[in-house]
Amino acid sequence: MSLAIGLLGASGLSQAVDFSYSGFGNVTLGKVVSAGGIDIGYPDGTQWNCPCLIADFSHGSVYEQKWSLKPESRIGLQGNWTFTPDLSFTAQGVARHAAQKAKADLEWAYLSYNLTPQLTVQLGRKRLPLFFYSDYQDVSYAYSWVRVPPDVYGWAVVNYNGANLTYRGDVAGWAVKSNAYVGSEHTKKNPIAKLETAAPSDINWDQMWGIDLEINRDWFTARLALNKSKQQQFREGVQTSPDPATGTHSPQTFAALSFVIDKDNWLLRSEISYINRSPARGSYRGRMIGAGYRFDKFTPMVTVSQLKAYNAAFTTLVEKDAMTSFSLRYDLSDTSSIKAQYDRSRWDLLDGNDVRRKLVTLSYDFVF
Secondary structure, eight states: OHHHHHHHHHTTGGGGOEEEEEEEEEEEEEEEEEEEEOOOOOSOTTTSOSSOEEEETTTTEEEOSSOBSTTTOEEEEEEEEESSSSEEEEEEEEEEEETTEEEEEEEEEEEEEESSSSEEEEEEEEEOOOSTTGGGTTOGGGSSSSSOOTTTSOOSOOEEEEEEEEEEEEETTEEEEEEEEEEEEEESSOHHHHTTOSSOEEEEEEEEEEEEEEEEETTEEEEEEEEEEEEEEEETTEEEESOTTTOSOEEEEEEEEEEEEEETTEEEEEEEEEEEOTTTSOEEEEEEEEEEEOBTTEEEEEEEEEEEEEOTTSOSEEEEEEEEEEEEEEEOSSSEEEEEEEEEEEEEOSSSOEEEEEEEEEEEEEEO
C-alpha cells in the first residue's frame, strides 16, 4: 500500500488531493445484574471476575457484575483522500478497550478506482462483509440496539486484506449492490481466543473468497452473502486447529440471508446464518429477528436471537444459546442518540445444565 501511495505522489496526483474526514464513537456503561445456572469457565475465569456475559465475541468484550465503561466504548476516525474523480484512498482507525486491553486498530486502508459509474475495484484492508451489519458494526449510531446481536455477530476474524469488485446499479426498479472479494487475514493474540484461555492464540483465515448481493426497493432490503476460507489456529506457536495429523488448514463456509423492513414507523430486522467448519470445528446455525416502532424520537425494539451449535457433521445438537433483548433508543439530534438495553441470555448445554445471565447497558452514540 505504501508503494501505491508513493507512485501516486511521483505521478503528481498528490498535488491535487482533496481530503475529508468523519468519525463515530460511543460511551457504553453496563453490568451483569443477575446470574443463574452453572459457571462453565467461559470466558476464562482467571481473566475476568465471573459470572460474566460476553457482549461482543469478536473483540473479547465481557461484562462482569460491576459497572464498567471498558468492554464496548470506542471511537473511530475515517479519512478519505481523493486524487481524481475516480481514484481515492480510505483509512479508518478504531480505539477501544476490550479483552482487558486498550488498543487502536487500523480497520480500513484501501485504494478505490471507479472502472465505470457502476463498477469499483478496491485494494487493501477492509471489513469482512459476512453479515448485514458487518461493515458498520462499530458505528452503533447506525442501528437501534446498543450492539448487534452476538448470537449472529461473533467470529474470530472481522477484517481481510485483499481485493474486491463492487457493482452498484438499478435493475428493474431495484437498487442493486453486489460485491466479490478475495483475500486473507492473519490475527495475532486473537481476542475471541482470549475468552478461552490467557495463553496467546493466533488465528489465520487463508484462501478466502466471498460474494454478496443486496437489493433494495422503497422500504424493503434483502441481502445474501457467502464466504469460504481455510482456517488454522496456533496457541503459543503450536498448531491446535486443525489437528496437524489431518492437515495444515481446515475448510469453512459462512452463509447469511437477511431481510430488513423500514416502512412508515415500523422496523423489522431479521437474519439467519449457516456456518460449516467441519471437520476441525463444530458447525452452527444462527438467527435473529427484531421488531420496533418509532414514536417521534423514541424507538423501542424487541429482539430475539439464537445460535445452535452442532458437531462437525451437523448430526448432533450440542448446545443452544438464546438471547431476548429489550432496547430503547432516543434521538438527541441528527448525529447523536442515547440507548438503554436489557438482555436475557441463556446457554442451554443440553445436559441438564445451563448458563443464565441478565445484562443492563446504557449508551451514548455519536457521529461527526
